[in-house]
Amino acid sequence: MSTSSSDSFFSRHEFLILRLHSLTGLFPVGAYMVVHLLTNASVLAGAPAFQRNVDAIHALGPVLPLVEWTFIFLPIIFHAVVGVMIVRSGRSNASRYNYAGNIRYTLQRATAWIALVFIAWHVFHMHGLIHNDYWMNNLAKPLYGGQFDAERATSSVALALAPLAARIAYAIGVGACVYHFANGLWTMGITWGLWQSAAAQRRANWLCGAIGLLVLAVAIGAWVGAIRVGEPENLKDAEAYELARSQQQKDFEEREARIKEELKPEQTNRAAARPTARARTVASEAAAP
């Protein structure tokens, strides 16, 4: 590769690094992107469905950052850093040799740049990058970052996608990522020798094109869904649902605290932790809806 001297680390392990780059494009980065878009498209089914999916992810609790870093952030960073080196090693000549394959090669690089900028901004826009109060309130929020709130999943997404500029940015950014993924699947099949003959590569073209269109349909669903929940009456419904949900949670926590309080003296009095008749009635009361 043109960017490296003969004995650099990259040069010595070039084959392994580039195969890992190819692999991470599909797994976990590409696979994650598809799951992520499917989750987001569930907003089409309404605020409760979307909130439940978000809750399922956040049910991981303290393990979530670990999962995020090993399966999402680090692989994307690796794919992006090596990807930039690859882009810089090539020099497109599609204006002169305007064959379909060459144009796709050039688009794969163009969409790589768009994906790089988009993903960096998207993570800032929704996630905020650093979850520290000072950062969030003084830097991220004023710059329209950290917009997503897992407790108010639907309405926060709707508000994040309210500005026209944000909608355009997501359409371009996600569109580029989907092209990059689908065309990447096709080149990957050659890189790993899955489709070899010209005829097999043509058939694979249809396959990857079909996968790309399916993923694009999901992406459009997520985009349309996010915009639809932003319409005034839908947004009100979503906010009502989220308010009810947080009140329910608060009620639940209060009740839980009350039960704990009432159980306390009984337990300290008796060595055997057998619940008394009184405690038993409180517990069954709490279990009732």
Added chain:
Amino acid sequence: MQSTTNGHASPAGHAAAGTPLPDEFDVRILRQDAPDEASYWERHRVRREPDMNVISVLQRIAAQAKTVEGERVAPVAWDCNCLEEVCGACTMVVNGHVRQACTALVDRLLADNPDEIELRPMEKFPVVRDLVVNRRRLFRALEKLKTWIPVDGYYDAGPGPRVSQEAQQEAYPLSECMSCGCCLDACPQYQKIELARREGETDAEFAHREQEAFDTRFVGAHAISQVMLFNRHPTGALSAGERLDLLMEAGGIQDCGNAQNCVAVCPKKIPLTTSIGRAGRATVVRAISKWFGR
């Protein structure tokens, strides 16, 4: 131009009815006097004769040695040998596409663009003079990857293994490669290497430094295809693993970006991207079996 036409002009030659071919035409040539000097464009005018190719045009230009402006100049230098598209010596960039000058027919070029013919040296190799380039790196890649069958000694080793008709039919197209370098010139992942000689550097030192540079940068589609040719030959297969190991070194198969220009411009229509796919699989299998095998 469509990929199916292999970078050659459409066979519309004389068929371009309605637009009669001109009696004379201009040839714009990107010239360079010596390796380290700047290049410059020069325009020559040539009278059209029946059935000319770019080599015969260059012969006329050499005989005239005079530009359109009437200035006397040194004859344009070029290379050729077989004149039937089997040696690759005459490869150059004609009207923006890399191809062999000997099979670039003037009537077809003029049918596509009646105004002029543009000639440039290949882009990815250092210019020696005018249209002559130094393609040492192309041959070094074949040497590095040992794309031959090692049969040393003069004794009779007996008959080789039988090769099935099917295998022969697969191998034959790959064996047609003439090392012309079109596939490299059009490849967006293959960049020019042109080293300047350092002060006081001997020939041997310079050659060593140049080889080091060649050996860490992309080998190119022609060499990958030759590895697959010799790895599939029953005797050549004895050193298949060694070739694959070399193909996984820096500048190996992994530098291909799947633009597929190589297969589109190859004058021999060699299925280069099939070879690239095969080499991709073979190197992965080789790497994994080595990793877990010992």
